[in-house]
Amino acid sequence: MRYVSTRGGIEPVSFSQAVMMGLATDGGLLLPESFPQVDAATLQRWAKLSFQALAVEVMQPFVGEDISREELVALVEKSYASFSHPEVTPLVEPGNLRILELFHGPTAAFKDVALQFLGNLFELLLERSGQRLNILGATSGDTGSAAIYGVRGQERIDIFILHPKGRVSPIQERQMTTVLDANVHNIAITGTFDDGQRIVKELFNDLDFKQEYKLGAVNSINWARILAQVVYYFYAWGRVSGGDASQKVSYSVPTGNFGDIFAGYVALRMGLPVERLILATNRNDILSRFVNSGVYQTGEVHPTISPSMDIQISSNFERYLYFLMDQNPAKVRELMEQMGREGKLEVSPEKRAEVAALFHAAAVSEDETREQIRETYAETGYILDPHTAVGVHAARAFPGAICLATAHPAKFGAAVKEAIGVESEPPPSLQGLMEKETRCAVLAADAGVIRDFMKSTLAD
Numbered sequence: 001m002r003y004v005s006t007r008g009g010i011e012p013v014s015f016s017q018a019v020m021m022g023l024a025t026d027g028g029l030l031l032p033e034s035f036p037q038v039d040a041a042t043l044q045r046w047a048k049l050s051f052q053a054l055a056v057e058v059m060q061p062f063v064g065e066d067i068s069r070e071e072l073v074a075l076v077e078k079s080y081a082s083f084s085h086p087e088v089t090p091l092v093e094p095g096n097l098r099i100l101e102l103f104h105g106p107t108a109a110f111k112d113v114a115l116q117f118l119g120n121l122f123e124l125l126l127e128r129s130g131q132r133l134n135i136l137g138a139t140s141g142d143t144g145s146a147a148i149y150g151v152r153g154q155e156r157i158d159i160f161i162l163h164p165k166g167r168v169s170p171i172q173e174r175q176m177t178t179v180l181d182a183n184v185h186n187i188a189i190t191g192t193f194d195d196g197q198r199i200v201k202e203l204f205n206d207l208d209f210k211q212e213y214k215l216g217a218v219n220s221i222n223w224a225r226i227l228a229q230v231v232y233y234f235y236a237w238g239r240v241s242g243g244d245a246s247q248k249v250s251y252s253v254p255t256g257n258f259g260d261i262f263a264g265y266v267a268l269r270m271g272l273p274v275e276r277l278i279l280a281t282n283r284n285d286i287l288s289r290f291v292n293s294g295v296y297q298t299g300e301v302h303p304t305i306s307p308s309m310d311i312q313i314s315s316n317f318e319r320y321l322y323f324l325m326d327q328n329p330a331k332v333r334e335l336m337e338q339m340g341r342e343g344k345l346e347v348s349p350e351k352r353a354e355v356a357a358l359f360h361a362a363a364v365s366e367d368e369t370r371e372q373i374r375e376t377y378a379e380t381g382y383i384l385d386p387h388t389a390v391g392v393h394a395a396r397a398f399p400g401a402i403c404l405a406t407a408h409p410a411k412f413g414a415a416v417k418e419a420i421g422v423e424s425e426p427p428p429s430l431q432g433l434m435e436k437e438t439r440c441a442v443l444a445a446d447a448g449v450i451r452d453f454m455k456s457t458l459a460d
């Protein structure tokens, strides 16, 4: 399997090169040249597999020759041994809902599914090459701690994580800043997540710096992140369909950077029987506006009770755009350049109809989010986190849709308490965080400042 850039400016690379490259060197995002196809018999067989066995089947064709089956099995086993639920991503059915719980990993958010795997994958590839890696990532709250937990203490890696100061939940902040391993460097930037993501991309596009400092990516710009997330779409389908390929299912996905829902799109292109992808945003609605109008235009970032989705520039949108533009990299480059200049791009009415045939999009308000948490709790006793509640609310017109539960409600205690008067019992991994020692630098949201900080930290 070879990987190409959405902007067409690189020679095709292997899986391990794609993982180490992170952002493509032409500024685009990496994608496989083609998708392996899954037929009805395979779907039926996969529906009976454990999460781990399924992960090996789904990932194998994408990793190609780079990683042997034995190595892949070992990577998968190690990555999901850290999850507290034997099914890894169980499907539960409170009342008439279908909830895919993705928060049983070490940091209680769906990011662990991919970042436990990516941390172990980096370790394997770096051991082989004898190299070191300096990870640079941006977080709106969950990627940061999941990435830190994926690589903390690894000898060949230093990790620098930018989070927007004061714009993540107190627990999310503590999950990152209480990790005192010498290879972990937390930076609170005075800006938004979008500023952090812009800085990350700016520094990855500084090719001299990227090469000299061996930058690595943990955000969903890294293809391995998307790949690991494809697995649970197949897993959930197997649970509800029993393997009958004629049964199509809809998925509701709380969305910010378009990574998780793009993984669903990849599963669809591989042959998963998908009815609709329900794209749920909070007030920061660039993506739902796009689906409903064909115009992709940035706006101001508003703080919400689902802070991990407070994003107005969605990184993986470019990957979807590549397919929407019939895999024409020149067109993608033109549109992304226009986006860079004008903060806006628009697709034709035909393309908009194509988008609307697959995606249903809704922007869910703060009141609706709280109301959904309240209603689900009153009717079933089940506590939704605010991000998951956004997805459940958006799926109201789609009975039977699988709603992705992207975080444990205890990560957002204040919002949950405001909605239902009680907090959710925190899992052991979230207990005692507020009493622990912390370490974090506070810096301006400026690429030059972050570059200098990385250089001086690594020189010490």
Ligand SMILES: Cc1ncc(COP(=O)(O)O)c(C=O)c1O
Pocket (backbone or CB within 6 Å): 109, 110, 141, 142, 143, 220, 254, 255, 256, 257, 258, 259, 260, 261, 308, 309, 387, 388, 406, 407
């Ligand atoms: C809890 C939670 N839900 C949903 C999302 C949105 O996922 P994505 O950015 O992949 O669209 C995020 C982070 O982005 C998150 O942390």
Ligand SMILES: N[C@@H](CCOP(=O)(O)O)C(=O)O
Pocket (backbone or CB within 6 Å): 138, 139, 140, 141, 142, 143, 144, 218, 219, 220, 221, 256, 257, 259, 308, 309, 315
């Ligand atoms: N919600 C994310 C934002 C970063 O997204 P990513 O999927 O590209 O890493 C977070 O929690 O940090």
